[in-house]
Amino acid sequence: MAATLNHIQLGRDAYKGAATTLCAGCGHNSITNHLIKALYELGVEPHRLAKMSGIGCSSKTPAYFVEQAHGFNGVHGRMPALTTGAQLADRRLIMLGVSGDGDTVSIGLGQFLHMVRRNVDCTYIVEDNGTYGLTKGQFSATADVGSVQKKGAVNTFQPIDPCAVALTLGCSFVARSFSGDGKQLVPLIKAAIAHRGMALLDVVSPCVTFNDHDGSTKSYSWVKEHDEEIHDVSFIPYFEEIAIDYEPGTTVSVEMHDGSHLLLKKLGAEYDPSDRRAAIQMVEESRGRGQLVTGLLYIDESMPDFATTERIPAERALRDLGEQDLRLSRADFDAFLDEFA
């Protein structure tokens, strides 16, 4: 049977990568599969994708999807800087950053915040398991107060919530999801990629080896019991027609920069994802209730991304410019040197 092809005539296999070396059952592997599905369904051209990461279990995963794409597994906590630079060199690239909780909010917190501040056009996925897996189970800075380590130690420090921090800084796209909820995560990944600017996806992704026990707030069972979905998410890419009927007043439709649509169907209370203060309040309140809100927390499609702010050309990559574009003419050069006389 011929494989089903996406709208750029590629099969799902074209989006696969090397075999994973992570533990069986790791939440990160699920996220990788959701990424493959999202990229395949979106019809992302593999050569335009740049997979960026730092150091840690999460940061290994770019090797496990879209083998054809360029990938860059850099140094710990510094993925944002590499991504920012690569975006400037060729802003036609689709930047996809994969990071972890240690990589993002401990060693890399500074770069993460400044990337948000610049609104670099990239999808930034935090594969968030509250623990340092590769170094055998130390707490990370997203671990909740009272969370218990496998060996029994109790975390006493306040967590740093990537979403709360990003919202405070006015990140133009903030969402939270769960590695086990592909129905929600896949459309959120698609929307994040369609978004022009910094799209943060904090995905709780249990570590089966070091942080999936009772007393952890990053375990499969805890997240399933405490997940509060704020809406039902679906994504309609620009190349498809919106064929879904919905009752007026039940669904918020967000038009994305590229003409795609994000449909957010109300599940409980009214929620306006364009209201940043309401998003901050909701994140805080749910944390107070011991719940984990998931869904699209905030979106601002109007904020210019970094390359636009920098006014670098949209159609010609800086990397492709040559002597004619970049050097002064001989006349300008001579006149300029005369100014030093």
Add this chain to the structure above:
Amino acid sequence: MSNLKVNELTFQAATVNGSGSQSANMVLTRAIFSMGIPVAPKNVFPSNIEGLPTWYQLRITPEGYMARKGDPDVLVALNPATWANDLKTVRPGGAVVHEEAYSTAEARDDVTYYPVPFSKLAKTRIQSDTLRKQLTNLIYVGVVAGLLGIPKDRLEHGVQRVFQTKPKAWQVNIDAVNVGYEYWEQNFKDKPCGFRLEPMTGKVDDLVLVEGNQAGALGALMGGVTVAAWYPITPSSSLCENLIAYTDRFRVDPKTGERLISVVQAEDELAALGMAIGAGWAGARAMTSTSGPGISLMAEFSGLAYYAEIPVVIWDIQRVGPSTGLPTRTMQGDVSFAYSLSHGDTRHIVLLPGNVEECYEFGRLAFDLADRFQTPVFVLSDLDLGMNLWMTRKFEYPQAAFDRGKVLTAERIEELKGDWGRYRDVDGDGIPWRTLPNTDHPLAGYFTRGSGHDENARYTESAETYARNVDRLARKLEGARPVLPQPVAEEPGSEVGIIAFGSSEAAVAEARVLLAETGLRTDYLRLRALPMSKAVTEFVARHERVYVVEQNRDGQVYDLIRLELSPDHVGRLRSIRNYDGQPLPAEAITRPLKELEAVPA
């Protein structure tokens, strides 16, 4: 007056920083330079915004020496806090222009005093309350012009040159200069000093005055930089600030406002280098600029760029370390650190510009070398070279096209039927071929990583593969030796050699003349890059005694050269080190060299 010295003096202004004295110093400098007289300015300034002592030294010689010369002949003293000490430094027979209110009760009798009521003149003769503080400095320019014989039209030229873009400021500044000039006419016309400036020709006619950080920025611009990321730090900031100023003029489309460069002020030096590496990986010509403390922070990313083989240019405008050190003083203290920056076995290409022309040339060349060798290229300047003005001939317009190195296009990958590997040594020079992201071929992609990798960029912890890979990296850097800027040598044929690099050039040139005058002829080799050319060891082999001159405590380049020498030549090498943070004067070479010459080999 007997012993009148013409066009040969060292001038020094002692002021308080933040008082606006820099414009006055520049007016004086530009006025003298426009008389055809060689000038060599040095700023000695504190790490402070306002209120601490600062000195401006202007050395004038008919020969055009550009090294610092310790003590002044003509002093302008406008800082009560340093007055007593400043006075002690004046050479016998010197002239001292000072605020009238300063006490000369215990002063020396071997200098001539020119007391001027600067504060009173400023109050009565300068109308603008807001500009009074700045303009007070221009009064001294007028007094000094009278004393030294600088014509009025040259002073006007100096003002217009310094305030090139602000014609409205011309008259008020010229008026202030004239206040001083008139005061000289009325009070000191019959009290000559032993120094005089007279117009010259033939020495500086085609020269320009450029700071190293201006030259470096222009070099980067002409070298095709498109991404620069930096974090503010003295004495490096002005390099990227100049780059911003130049690209505002020359890289912006006036119709669309589009910029053909992005200069990013990063959150720290880690991010600055990271951005540059990300851009270099994606195919842009990318750079950062920093000083010692930033270089320390860049160790991590430098190792990544070396090991993952990513082109990037890193400027280090060296200052005194370690740690915060003396942030506004000069040093050549980062050479050995930069050369091997990172943990593990690491070697970097290091360029050592010896003058502002080479700041320009190497600023451009560094991108070609980074692309060609797919590795970081460090350009080591220093505060003296970077932040002071230097006379130079005008820079040459580049003839060569950019060398973008070994980059495979989609068409080439197709021809190879996809049979390529990111880290394969197909040409035997250790330099592999790379592809850029966004190359439209299904086999163009590869995975870049700082962890162990094989020839096809796949993760591996294989012992053999690791060793093979780092051996290739060593071979690649070996191949750079003959390609990098070769040493410049002058060998009239002495048994005594001098090796120096970087901003020591000016002092060495003068020291060699002074030594020759005492009968000691020297040969000279100026090192311009690491890993060093074989020409260095060959130079040592041709000389009985070789003095390595450098501006650091530990003789870093002396050590590096010794590592390259055959054992029977090691004893020929001797070390001359100066590390007081001040630009190197010639006597810091001649004195120890003569002492060491007296020591038997």
